[in-house]
């Protein structure tokens with residue numbers, strides 16, 4: 001597969017071949033086995049211009065475990081507030097010796113336009129409704145951990161598809177890896193550029209090996225949804241969970257809106273891998289940083 005950008009950055013799942021994805025898994029396995037390299041003397045800058053709990057804190061943990069020194073830039077107290085561009089902010093990081101920059105921001109495609117001239121490794125930690133490649137890689141790793149392969153797996157992605165960067169990254173990567181992906185959503189959240197094979201939640205629970213739930217992205221549109229009616233029509237109720245296959249699993253990138261897209265009691269149920277995804281997020285982010293800094297992709 002042709003790479004669109006240099007592999008010193010991770011901006012989109014579309015830039016990774018299957019071999020790259022499996023290489024990241026291999027590094028993650030090594031890390032789990034205790035083979036953790038030290039990047040003492042190198043610097044990571046984290047710039048989160050949209051809210052984050054998991055991605056930001058798991059990058060911080062991953063970077064510290066790898067021995068990196070951290071710069072946590074806050075949008076509100078950085079010179080972005082004085083009109084400095086994101087590109088100039090990142091060039092500044094490069095100039096002062098930062099080796100890897102992790103950025104979450106809202107403009108789709110902005111990081112791609114910055115990356116070409118940067119002599120540091122840039123990681124997309126979520127760009128608006130665009131992509132979330134590190135979330136995708138930890139989701140894939142969690143699925144792989146359970147099933148050991150992707151070929152022929154039935155995966156259903158359910159929720160606010162139109163506004164979801166997680167859906168976009170996962171739909172592409174899962175299909176590339178050989179899984180069959182179906183989608184569940186309200187008609188107004190369908191995205192024909194993402195998918196055409198829409199099914200109902202009842203069909204999804206009957207057929208899927210992995211069910212990936214997404215929250216409603218209230219911050220990206222005006223629509224409000226009565227919680228109970230959304231759960232009954234489009235969400236994972238206890239009755240639907242009982243119909244899922246014995247070896248099937250439930251994923252959610254979180255934050256979870258308990259009682260909206262999933263019954264609260266199912267968040268920590270046997271089938272749920274939601275908190276395992278977060279644990280894997282640290283390992284996978286360590287693996288990604290290692291792969292980029294060592295040029296292993």
Ligand code: CP
Pocket residue numbers: 051052053054055056126135253254255
């Ligand atoms: N899954 C995810 O990106 O969570 P945060 O928004 O809390 O980082």
